[in-house]
Amino acid sequence: MPEYAVYLASIPVGLYLPLVYSKDLGLSLTEIGLVLMLARISDVITDPLIGALSDRTKSRFGKRKPWIAAGTVLMMLSAFQLFNPEALNQMPITKWYLLGWSILLWLGWTMVNIPYYAWGAELSDDYYERTNITGWRQAFGFLGNVSVLLIPVAAGALTGYGSLPREGLTIIGSFALVALPTLVTITLLKVKERETYPSPRTNPLVHLKAMFKNGSFRLLFFAFMLMSLGTGWGSATFMLFATYVVEAEAWTQMILLGYFGANVVALPLWIKLATKLGKKNTWVIGGVLFVFVTPSFLLVGPGDLGTFFVCLGLYGVAGGSFGALSMSMKADVIEIAARRSSENISGAYIAVWSLGQKLVAALALGLALPTLELFGFNPALENNQSAIDALAYIYVFPPWLSYALGVVTILRYPITSTRLEKLRLAFDKKDKRKEI
Secondary structure (H helix, E strand, O other): OHHHHHHHHHHHHHHOHHHHHHHHOOOOHHHHHHHHHHHHHOHHHHHHHHHHHHHHOOOOOOOOHHHHHHHHHHHHHHHHHHHOOOOOOOOOOOHHHHHHHHHHHHHHHHHHHHHHHHHHHOOOOOHHHHHHHHHHHHHHHHHHHHHHHHHHHHHHHHHOOOOOHHHHHHHHHHHHHHHHHHHHHHHHHHOOOOOOOOOOOOOHHHHHHHHHHOHHHHHHHHHHHHHHHHHHHHHHHHHHHHHHHOOOHHHHHHHHHHHHHHHHHHHHHHHHHHHHHOHHHHHHHHHHHHHHHHHHHHHOOOOOHHHHHHHHHHHHHHHHHHHHHHHHHHHHHHHHHHHHHOOOOHHHHHHHHHHHHHHHHHHHHHHHHHHHHHOOOOOOOOOOHHHHHHHHHHHHHHHHHHHHHHHHHHOOOOOOHHHHHHHHHHHHHHHHHHHO
């Protein structure tokens, strides 16, 4: 349930903000890209710090829950300010406003997400049940994506307000004020934390050094980051592509529902396939589908809503795989590292993973938006055909390259259910020898 609310309050940053803050609020694409990049880079310190503290926290409520509760409050206030800039503030909105509230939003996100994902990695020791857990969590995240679009579309149909991206952003900001505290509170009250390994005693820098020596983690980490760079780049430029290349600003939210709907529908099929072919092989199939589908967006022209919808639907099917599978594979890697160190280091691994994810998202925004401006595209002005063409190519080719490199990287990933079971037996024998 928290995954639904967190997606609801974070996805609009990359999806809506570049278009709304440039087209409607007057900031330049370069300013927006650099500001959003700086906001995420600010987590270089907070991510590993919160990961280490979360592993070491001792309270009557558990290790993870106090952090999640505090982060939720900060995140809901920041989301409201970012998505409803005109509600409580005087115009014009400046880049400093965008920077300040973006930093606070991602700080709240860090305080929620790192303990939350560490908690999820500790819920089960079963190789396949982990995929079910991460699959269900990802499904609720996808439902959050759908709600980001469905709620404004429904509001637009019923009231006439919500169909445009600027209006949708305002509605989601208000809804986040309700969804975040409600769903997180239910989870904190209903789900118990599970004690797996003792709290860490070793210096966090020792764990960090071991982490980067962990070949399986490195391969999974870099493959996931490459895929995330592709999706982050596409998310940062999607609204601009839909508005200026396809000329479908009023339809973008409706069309995106097809993409996120395909995510939700395809996810259980990917999970079922993973039980038959293994997580890595299924991950590769989804990545290859990304590689083949991405160039098809170059076939879409002005008013070509049908082709656009089909391309996004296939893109959504591909996108249903790698998130949940990557999280499940990461839980396998964390278990091996924890057994090797005999300490609970989930938070440390999740923190490094989260930091990498944020830096990649920052890189996508910090490069994509200024690149568009460099090639002459400006949402606030009348763009010629060469600028529109540049937008289309910039939307397609960098993500395509990232997906291809991600697939090549994951091919060397070694952990299977059989290998994990052999490692468990070896660790069990080692533990018994220590007891003797």
